Amino acid sequence: MKIAVIGAGSAGLAALRHCTSGTYEIVCYEKTDQTGGTWVYREETGLDRYGLRIHTSMYKNLRTNLPKEVMGYPDYLVPDSPDSYLTRTQILEFLNSYCDHFNLRQYIRFLHNVELVEPSKGDRKWTIKVRNLKENTIITESFDAVMVCNGHYFEPSVPNLKGQETFQGQQLHSHDYRVPDIFTDKIVVVLGAGPSGMDLALEISGKAKRVILSHHLKDPIGTIFPENVVQKPDIKEVTEHDVVFEDGSKEPVDVLFYCTGYKYSFPFLSEQCGIRVDSNMVTPLWKHLVSIENPTLALVGLPFYVCAFSMFDLQVRFLLQYWSGKKDFPSKANMLKEEAEELENRKKEGLGKKHFHLMGFKQAHYYDDLANTAGITPLPPVLTKLHNESSTRFLDDLVHYRESRYRIIDDYNFIQL
Numbered sequence: 001m002k003i004a005v006i007g008a009g010s011a012g013l014a015a016l017r018h019c020t021s022g023t024y025e026i027v028c029y030e031k032t033d034q035t036g037g038t039w040v041y042r043e044e045t046g047l048d049r050y051g052l053r054i055h056t057s058m059y060k061n062l063r064t065n066l067p068k069e070v071m072g073y074p075d076y077l078v079p080d081s082p083d084s085y086l087t088r089t090q091i092l093e094f095l096n097s098y099c100d101h102f103n104l105r106q107y108i109r110f111l112h113n114v115e116l117v118e119p120s121k122g123d124r125k126w127t128i129k130v131r132n133l134k135e136n137t138i139i140t141e142s143f144d145a146v147m148v149c150n151g152h153y154f155e156p157s158v159p160n161l162k163g164q165e166t167f168q169g170q171q172l173h174s175h176d177y178r179v180p181d182i183f184t185d186k187i188v189v190v191l192g193a194g195p196s197g198m199d200l201a202l203e204i205s206g207k208a209k210r211v212i213l214s215h216h217l218k219d220p221i222g223t224i225f226p227e228n229v230v231q232k233p234d235i236k237e238v239t240e241h242d243v244v245f246e247d248g249s250k251e252p253v254d255v256l257f258y259c260t261g262y263k264y265s266f267p268f269l270s271e272q273c274g275i276r277v278d279s280n281m282v283t284p285l286w287k288h289l290v291s292i293e294n295p296t297l298a299l300v301g302l303p304f305y306v307c308a309f310s311m312f313d314l315q316v317r318f319l320l321q322y323w324s325g326k327k328d329f330p331s332k333a334n335m336l337k338e339e340a341e342e343l344e345n346r347k348k349e350g351l352g353k354k355h356f357h358l359m360g361f362k363q364a365h366y367y368d369d370l371a372n373t374a375g376i377t378p379l380p381p382v383l384t385k386l387h388n389e390s391s392t393r394f395l396d397d398l399v400h401y402r403e404s405r406y407r408i409i410d411d412y413n414f415i416q417l
């Protein structure tokens with residue numbers, strides 16, 4: 001079986017680690033010149049020298065929002081060190097050491113941008129068109145199966161605001177944010193209170209005169225913010241120099257900083273692949289992973305608020321159970337039914353399509369389901385426990401939560417040091 005992996009970020013590396021056992025012929029295409037995906041920091045924004053949009057959303061001072069104890073792979077942990085919350089450089093080093101430990105680099109074709117994936121006519125294979133960026137040539141190759149590992153933090157989602165086009169100040173999405181100095185002495189509205197909005201409100205508060213965190217959560221966030229950070233509801237309208245909020249208050253503002261998240265995007269998948277993105281729900285997929293129309297196509301890494309690297313590993317092991325023939329996929333009707341039921345259940349919980357891939361406090365259920373369904377080694381429950389503990393601490397005390405240090409003592413328990 002010949003498998004293509006698209007992307008050599010942490011998901012693509014997990015795919016390679018399990019596909020290089022000798023049973024499979026494997027090729028990984030990576031459009032940049034490095035492994036690590038979004039963990040590769042680049043000062044520049046916009047287009048790269050090949051005219052492609054810079055992929056990474058990493059900023060200079062980023063420290064992880066999860067402890068390293070939950071950021072390893074099941075068979076390759078982040079090495080011990082005094083801190084639990086690491087820098088972006090430490091995570092990138094870790095990913096490179098994973099890559100070297102399992103000898104994965106030999107399978108990666110760097111500076112190869114996948115431009116098209118489509119089902120081949122007449123057989124059950126996939127045709128992939130790839131641009132060799134250095135030579136500016138197109139290569140066409142055929143595969144039995146494809147793992148898409150292209151990430152989902154590169155296509156900014158920017159809201160339409162009334163009066164947005166008349167605003168005379170600066171507008172920036174977090175994808176293009178690198179250093180806080182650009183906000184020195186400015187009044188900044190941070191839109192969105194997800195992990196990025198919260199972390200960036202904290203980070204830029206050290207430079208900005210005033211940070212206004214605008215969000216649509218029902219109640220004010222109860223965490224401890226620095227003194228110059230205030231919360232406001234959603235924006236009602238923007239004028240040349242001011243922002244009017246839903247509560248009727250009006251503030252003079254220098255910068256609209258969109259921390260409004262990203263859209264799932266698979267620009268290289270042809271329509272015949274049968275994958276749609278509907279209100280940011282990627283569909284039709286079995287278990288957030290397998291294309292129901294064409295089960296030899298899989299999209300690894302879609303769920304968010306997860307123990308990412310371990311989940312990637314689990315998803316890849318799940319796939320290989322089916323692609324190797326050890327397990328049979330359910331019927332198309334049953335897979336569609338399962339997806340519809342999950343959507344229905346989420347709707348009952350007040351989560352729409354936009355949050356279909358959100359796992360968060362329910363991630364353990366997803367992991368156990370994958371492991372039980374495919375008959376593979378599950379993820380240790382302690383990962384979810386510690387993830388939840390960290391998320392709770394983050395929500396309680398944004399300023400200090402990274403000072404906590406943890407140690408995992410067995411599959412079920414961790415201690416705080």
Ligand code: FAD
Binds near residue numbers: 031035071113151
């Ligand atoms: P990516 O890392 O985005 O890798 C995708 C790869 O695919 C890239 O190398 C890209 O160049 C390549 N690619 C894309 N399109 C093509 C194409 N057409 N052809 C060839 N190659 C292609 N997670 C945590 O667990 N803890 C954290 O603290 C944390 N902090 C984060 C902070 C920020 C600012 C961001 C943006 C994310 C953070 N995450 C964090 C989530 C992070 O995205 C995941 O941990 C993980 O790195 C995602 O890996 P990935 O391989 O799915 O995607």
